Amino acid sequence: MGKYLLRRLAVNVILVAVAASLAYMLAATTMNPRAAYEGRQPPVAEAVVDATLDAYNLNDKTPVLQRYATWVSGVVTGDFGKTWNGGSVNDEMGRRIMVSLRLLLVGTLVGFALGVALGAYSAVKQYRFADRSIGVSSFVVMAIPVFVLATLLAIGTYNLNRGLGFTLIEYTGEYNPRLSGWDQLLNRLNHLILPTISLSLGSIAFYSRIQRSMMLDVLNQDFVRTAMAKGLRRRTALLKHALRTALIPAATYFAFAFGTMLTGATFTEKIFAWHGMGAWLIDSIQQNDVNAVAAVSFFSAVCVLAAAFLSDLLVAALDPRVRVS
Amino acid sequence: MSILEVRDLNVTFPGGIEAVRGVSYEVSRGEVLGIVGESGSGKSVTSLAIMGLLPPNAVVSGSVKLHGKELLGLDEGKLTEVRGKSISMIFQDPLSAFTPVYTIGDQVAEAVRVHQKLPKDKAAKRAVELLDLVGIPHPDARAKSFPHEFSGGMRQRAMIAMAIANDPDLLICDEPTTALDVTIQAQVLEVLKTAQRETGAGIVMITHDLGVIAGMADRVLVMYAGRPVEQGRVDDIYSRPRMPYTMGLLASIPRIDGEQGPLVPIEGNPPSPVELPPGCPFAPRCPMKVDACDDEEPPLVEIGGGRQVACIRSREIEHKNLTGTDVFPVPVIPPSDAVRVPREQRPTVLELDDVIRHYPLMKGAVFKRRVGTVHAVDGISFDIAQGETLALVGESGCGKTTTLQQIMQLRAPERGRVVVLGRDSATLNKAAHKELRSELQIVFQDPMAALDPRMPVGDIIAEPLRAHGRKDVAVRVDELLRLVGLAPEHAARYPQHFSGGQRQRIGIARALALDPKVLVLDEPVSALDVSIQAGVINLLERLKNTLGLSYLFVAHDLAVVRHLADRVAVMYLGKITEIGAVEDVYDRPAHPYTQALLSAIPLPDPALERTRKRILLDGDLPSPADPPSGCRFRTRCPKFARLSQAEQRRCVDEEPLVARHANAMDHGVACHYAEEIEVITASEDQEEQ
Numbered sequence A: 001m002g003k004y005l006l007r008r009l010a011v012n013v014i015l016v017a018v019a020a021s022l023a024y025m026l027a028a029t030t031m032n033p034r035a036a037y038e039g040r041q042p043p044v045a046e047a048v049v050d051a052t053l054d055a056y057n058l059n060d061k062t063p064v065l066q067r068y069a070t071w072v073s074g075v076v077t078g079d080f081g082k083t084w085n086g087g088s089v090n091d092e093m094g095r096r097i098m099v100s101l102r103l104l105l106v107g108t109l110v111g112f113a114l115g116v117a118l119g120a121y122s123a124v125k126q127y128r129f130a131d132r133s134i135g136v137s138s139f140v141v142m143a144i145p146v147f148v149l150a151t152l153l154a155i156g157t158y159n160l161n162r163g164l165g166f167t168l169i170e171y172t173g174e175y176n177p178r179l180s181g182w183d184q185l186l187n188r189l190n191h192l193i194l195p196t197i198s199l200s201l202g203s204i205a206f207y208s209r210i211q212r213s214m215m216l217d218v219l220n221q222d223f224v225r226t227a228m229a230k231g232l233r234r235r236t237a238l239l240k241h242a243l244r245t246a247l248i249p250a251a252t253y254f255a256f257a258f259g260t261m262l263t264g265a266t267f268t269e270k271i272f273a274w275h276g277m278g279a280w281l282i283d284s285i286q287q288n289d290v291n292a293v294a295a296v297s298f299f300s301a302v303c304v305l306a307a308a309f310l311s312d313l314l315v316a317a318l319d320p321r322v323r324v325s
Numbered sequence B: 001m002s003i004l005e006v007r008d009l010n011v012t013f014p015g016g017i018e019a020v021r022g023v024s025y026e027v028s029r030g031e032v033l034g035i036v037g038e039s040g041s042g043k044s045v046t047s048l049a050i051m052g053l054l055p056p057n058a059v060v061s062g063s064v065k066l067h068g069k070e071l072l073g074l075d076e077g078k079l080t081e082v083r084g085k086s087i088s089m090i091f092q093d094p095l096s097a098f099t100p101v102y103t104i105g106d107q108v109a110e111a112v113r114v115h116q117k118l119p120k121d122k123a124a125k126r127a128v129e130l131l132d133l134v135g136i137p138h139p140d141a142r143a144k145s146f147p148h149e150f151s152g153g154m155r156q157r158a159m160i161a162m163a164i165a166n167d168p169d170l171l172i173c174d175e176p177t178t179a180l181d182v183t184i185q186a187q188v189l190e191v192l193k194t195a196q197r198e199t200g201a202g203i204v205m206i207t208h209d210l211g212v213i214a215g216m217a218d219r220v221l222v223m224y225a226g227r228p229v230e231q232g233r234v235d236d237i238y239s240r241p242r243m244p245y246t247m248g249l250l251a252s253i254p255r256i257d258g259e260q261g262p263l264v265p266i267e268g269n270p271p272s273p274v275e276l277p278p279g280c281p282f283a284p285r286c287p288m289k290v291d292a293c294d295d296e297e298p299p300l301v302e303i304g305g306g307r308q309v310a311c312i313r314s315r316e317i318e319h320k321n322l323t324g325t326d327v328f329p330v331p332v333i334p335p336s337d338a339v340r341v342p343r344e345q346r347p348t349v350l351e352l353d354d355v356i357r358h359y360p361l362m363k364g365a366v367f368k369r370r371v372g373t374v375h376a377v378d379g380i381s382f383d384i385a386q387g388e389t390l391a392l393v394g395e396s397g398c399g400k401t402t403t404l405q406q407i408m409q410l411r412a413p414e415r416g417r418v419v420v421l422g423r424d425s426a427t428l429n430k431a432a433h434k435e436l437r438s439e440l441q442i443v444f445q446d447p448m449a450a451l452d453p454r455m456p457v458g459d460i461i462a463e464p465l466r467a468h469g470r471k472d473v474a475v476r477v478d479e480l481l482r483l484v485g486l487a488p489e490h491a492a493r494y495p496q497h498f499s500g501g502q503r504q505r506i507g508i509a510r511a512l513a514l515d516p517k518v519l520v521l522d523e524p525v526s527a528l529d530v531s532i533q534a535g536v537i538n539l540l541e542r543l544k545n546t547l548g549l550s551y552l553f554v555a556h557d558l559a560v561v562r563h564l565a566d567r568v569a570v571m572y573l574g575k576i577t578e579i580g581a582v583e584d585v586y587d588r589p590a591h592p593y594t595q596a597l598l599s600a601i602p603l604p605d606p607a608l609e610r611t612r613k614r615i616l617l618d619g620d621l622p623s624p625a626d627p628p629s630g631c632r633f634r635t636r637c638p639k640f641a642r643l644s645q646a647e648q649r650r651c652v653d654e655e656p657l658v659a660r661h662a663n664a665m666d667h668g669v670a671c672h673y674a675e676e677i678e679v680i681t682a683s684e685d686q687e688e689q
Helices: A002-030 A046-056 A064-076 A089-124 A129-143 A146-164 A181-219 A222-229 A234-271 A277-286 A290-318 A320-324 B043-051 B076-082 B104-115 B120-133 B152-163 B182-199 B210-216 B234-239 B244-252 B314-320 B400-409 B430-439 B457-467 B473-483 B488-492 B500-512 B530-547 B558-564 B582-587 B592-600 B606-611 B638-642 B645-653 B684-688
Strands: B002-013 B017-028 B032-036 B059-066 B087-090 B170-174 B202-207 B219-224 B227-233 B301-304 B307-309 B348-363 B369-385 B389-393 B415-420 B440-443 B518-522 B550-555 B567-572 B575-581 B667-669
Touching: A002 A064, A002 A290, A064 A290, A089 A129, A089 A181, A089 A234, A089 A277, A089 A290, A129 A181, A146 A181, A146 A234, A181 A234, A222 A234, A222 B087, A234 A277, A234 A290, A277 A290, B002 B043, B002 B202, B017 B043, B017 B202, B017 B227, B032 B043, B032 B210, B043 B059, B043 B087, B043 B170, B043 B202, B087 B152, B104 B120, B104 B152, B120 B152, B120 B182, B152 B182, B170 B182, B182 B210, B182 B592, B202 B210, B210 B234, B210 B606, B219 B234, B219 B244, B227 B234, B227 B244, B234 B606, B244 B530, B301 B314, B348 B400, B348 B550, B369 B389, B369 B400, B369 B415, B369 B550, B369 B567, B369 B575, B389 B400, B389 B558, B400 B415, B400 B440, B400 B518, B400 B550, B430 B440, B440 B500, B457 B473, B457 B488, B457 B500, B473 B488, B473 B500, B500 B530, B530 B550, B530 B558, B550 B558, B558 B582, B567 B582, B567 B592, B575 B582, B575 B592, B592 B638
Parallel strands: B032 B202, B032 B219, B087 B170, B170 B202, B389 B550, B389 B567, B440 B518, B518 B550
Antiparallel strands: B002 B017, B002 B059, B219 B227, B227 B307, B301 B307, B348 B369, B348 B415, B567 B575, B575 B667
16 A cells, blocks of 8 residues: 555656646747846847846757756756746745645635535435525536636625725735734734635535535445444434545545646635735746746646645545555 | 234335335244245335335335334434344345445444444454354454455345344344355355344345245245235245235246246236236236226235235135146247257257466556466366257356357457357358357346347347348348237337336347347346246247257356256356256256255245255355366365365365266266265155156
């Protein structure tokens, strides 16, 4: 079993390398960092521009493979290079990474847990009012793009706060720099509410649909009947025997859902003015910042594959049949 | 003092489906009540209603009293105190009845802990004791295994352990051995008897197998279309049935000790529970029907001797002492012309010579590597003469189906030869291959899965004709439908409009479309109900005799085989252990495995069943990936255990080959120490003859 997981881990490391390399190649061949120095008043001499770009490993006159080699030798030692204007990518990433991870982690957990719970509940109440309303709401949420959803949430909260006359829920930014200590922590949590909702609603809807059908498959299985025949209450039998078994397929979707989550995070960060990795990606594409784009892609690849690995772990933990073979 | 008292139980599902109508019975301490009936007769629904496990949309009325306390209408809290404690249930399919993600030990321990306030470790210890009680070897280690790591028989044992965990007063067994092989069935029935001895519980045994009931039950309740139609002591029901349905049922089962003549089928199908006929539900199929039968449904009335019968003509049946063969029309099957010629002079239509089929056992996700070999079929030889039926029998996993697939492939096997109608399958070119296909056809086990649900029956039968470019398709389809006992107007309907028996007839018609010479039958009747099965067996026999067909017949039901086959080959772990004429093999089996197999089959005769000695085999089939050296059966062989060490050496070192046994014309045995034993005691009517 340990060997199996180690092998999966090794495969994932290779996949991260491939994904990050492809992202770098794409960014390096299509983006033009030179544009930032051209057309300046007063004009900058080409030799100076070349020298600057060379220093940042961004010069399009250097063959792309050579730039790639330089980038790789940096990345291997943990140095992601320089931004378009000479700043350190590592410093910037250090500032932003926790912002994004906090959002992603909470969003994923809330999305998975609530989605599974709603789906299971919906299956048990099949065709009742609760099932139908959960179903309709899920499809409505899935049909609304995340940027519309986030904007609607922000507007709604703004109106709510105005109506109340004070700020109940924060709708922009990440924290209030004037506070400190416990107040600051509470304020950070308050700031987290709205982005988390916007980010997790989609996955709640997604997981609830999957979990509902998995649960329905299991509900009429003989082993649930056996559990009740032993003398377990229906509730216990459903939770301990049915849901536990029905969780296995949902866990395999964990990796897939995470990709969508990253996209959602990009929009959410931008709309709620969080300075995370997603917002940075958009900014750096606008600024032709090759190294920053590559760094964000690297981060995304690591996240997705970590999710995939976690999903493997989860399946192995839930399903003894996988563990044995 | 009765433990359970069921009075006038009715179960109705939405859509007016009356699944159970007026069932009443009692079970006393230590008593076994057998409930017999075909699929859809409401026998399982009855037991689920007693346990309160029916879906919430089922409407249950009547009364179910346990120790005089009413169970129907109890709230969940009260009901959970009864379930698993006073009444336990054993389900049919033990694989799906266990939660796949928990260990067997945990699941048994859970049953203990639900009703007894025991700490976890004590409950786990109790679980191991229970597993030991039901005969699971190394129970402490096996308790940590998951359900998928258990074999079918072991799972059913564990199921029994779980059911008796709280010393129940009543055990309900719903088809407990239907999914198991006969030798395993015999083991599990023994365990059930032990369980009953240990707990003193009353047992409700639900099954369609009249043989199992004969050996287990004290009293029998026969159900038809949701109603009890006859009830009484087991000996009375079997020897003097008084309801035509019971009479027909008993006459329609093939018996391993039975005489040869055609089986007596019950024509027609059970009525649909939504549109029941106004009178007796069995009337449309009953040969004794009179006009009064259609007036009203006959009630279940006492006829003396603790018997109850629901038939207005039961007095008359009693008076004239009628049996199924007297009442039901016995079909006439024309004899075969082929048998007039001695077997040696008839051409051989199918020949297998030392055929093997191995499957590689692969491991690894990206780089597959071979870690072993599954010896599915490991050097078997047999031949079939024209007009003859050879049956291939054995337990699941012995290689029967693989052999069929190898033959149907019409390709060269890994080793050995497959010769069909004188042509070696290794030498066929494309055209010859197609031509030979039309001569060799197959009928599948599951008639539901074998027919395309979106194709009208006419097209299903016409498909092979069109594939081979025949012109007279429409005429031929009509002809085929009539041949298998269906009507030409059935051609426009879809498979879902037919019952299981009719679907199997459609499958047979399709196989016959191209006038094949050899028909391969893969368990053709095992998915059918007893009363339907007899009709299909008779059809197969009639077709063989009139069309001059030869059959290769694969089955695990040895009674059906005795009835239909001329010769039989017994397989064990990819090898033939015994082969020969049916009479020789059944009456004078010489291989210990054949003997055990035959003795494991329950006879539908209570008196015989009680006195019969069974040869019980230990354990399960070894893995075909790692078969034992020498004789493959030695690990479970009762004879091997009795041999001296020097004699045993030979079984371990030397693989026995099929050798002609004694002076019999056609009887080969693969055993170093072959010795005939009579395992089927002749039934009374045979002795009379």
